[in-house]
Amino acid sequence: MHSPTLAAAAFAAALLALPVAAQSTSQGAGAVPAVSAEAATDAQTAAIVDAAEVFMASLDDSQREAVLFAWEDDAQRTNWSNFPTGLFQRAGLRWGDLTGPQRESLTGLLGTVLSEDGLRMVQEQMASDEVLKVEGGGGAGGGLIDRVSGLFGGGGPGDLIFGSDEYYVSFVGEPSESEPWMLQFGGHHLGINATVVGPNVTLAPSLTGGQPVRFTLDGQAIDIVVDEVTAAGTLMASLSEEQLGEAVRSETRSDLVLGPGHDGETLQPEGLTGADMTEEQRTLLLALIEARLGMLNADNLATTMASIEENLDATAFAWFGPADDPASAYWRVTGPKLVVEFSPQEMGGDAANHLHNMYRDPTNDYGAAWIPR
């Protein structure tokens, strides 16, 4: 198992030790009102907007100008990617340019939009990219920088920049409890796009992933997608031979289909549908879906999952790759209310250690269903 160790303990302290805002009750720079599990959706949005205003208040004038884009700015709305800086230029404010209190406020905002697990995943992805940076782009035998450098005659790695500093925050539209707006936070292998429309919040479309996926940080073993891989394996193990015949579409893994640049495209449901599953298997399918969508805060997640469950009969699970290796196989869930892709990718090394994963809602990417046209 590829298990690099990041020596910079200070980095861990700076990144992973930041407070999870939804748990915070202090009134410091990153503090936002706590939201109980029973709170109404309006209270959740109010907490998110409050957290956004705390972050905005921590910025100077030039930073506020840089971070804020007009709601009508579709170019910025779709300005996200899996690529690192050097292959893709994000806009907004760079994590590496923020002060400590500003980072704390931003973490507070992310922790209000996302769940505790979701925030942890984001932080782990940033830590993962720090590992990639320390290792020079992927380590021996799989190092992107080494490989690219070789193609340039050993003259340099090009302009690829890795590391936790290279994550950007931006707003499309001003944070509001009534008007639509969007929070973007992304970098290499990460594109969180949270659209807020009144009491509603969606993360569609959002990209997650990482390289490495498994690593050791400050002595702690990290596996960014352990819940998802476990849930996928459990669902597969529950299927009968006949069901596997429907679910397994190919023994060769696929690649990500609906990544950045593929807005407005809808995969046609394929594989084993919820209608052809037992109640126990349907529960496992929902658990798999929630393992991904659970990065959203609990309040908005409940609404999202209810809609998905209503359409479970028409929601299909499809598998591409070895049936006995959930960490390196591609799988997708397609239905009226979601498309989820889990896409390991070989970089000349372990496919299970390099992921591009997507969540989309065919009816509601960027909150399209909530916004009058």
Next chain:
Amino acid sequence: MNWALQGSQIAAFVTSFAMAAGAAAAHPVDELIQGAYLTLAPGEVKLQLDLTPGAEVVPSVSSSLDPDADGAVSEAEARAYAEQVLADSTLILDREPAAWSLVAVTVPDLAVLAEGGGVIRIEATALRPDQDGLHVLAYENYHEPVKSLWMANVFLRPGEGWTYAVTDQERSDEGRSLTVTFEARPE
């Protein structure tokens, strides 16, 4: 998308550009990812074929893109490359072969390709009649200049009084081929 571009207009759209990475979704190293996006639309099947060469296999792809090795991909070179790639695929509609017509091709700067971050995008169309009932579309991609990962997926773009519904999809194990059964209905 520039699906409306035809004939000589292709040349105007064939550009060497710093690929908007938003259109790219992968950066493999030792393989060529070939992603076919097939769209059923009124009167035609649209093909968007995204070719993403990993950094280690770029030299092989670049030599086909830039046969005169002058470091730049001309419009003629890009078009010739695209035609060659399209010729390596087949489309059969209701058991009748259909021909691809090249609509556009976009090629990143070779330097961007070399970093494994560029996508060569070939857009083509094949005419088909819209008729009420069940139909079968079979696509297969034989293009394999280097180690490749193939994928093909179908999308729907109803309009002009027609709706479509996919009733079955079958794939070959290595991902080269996709057979789609679909129903066309007048609205």
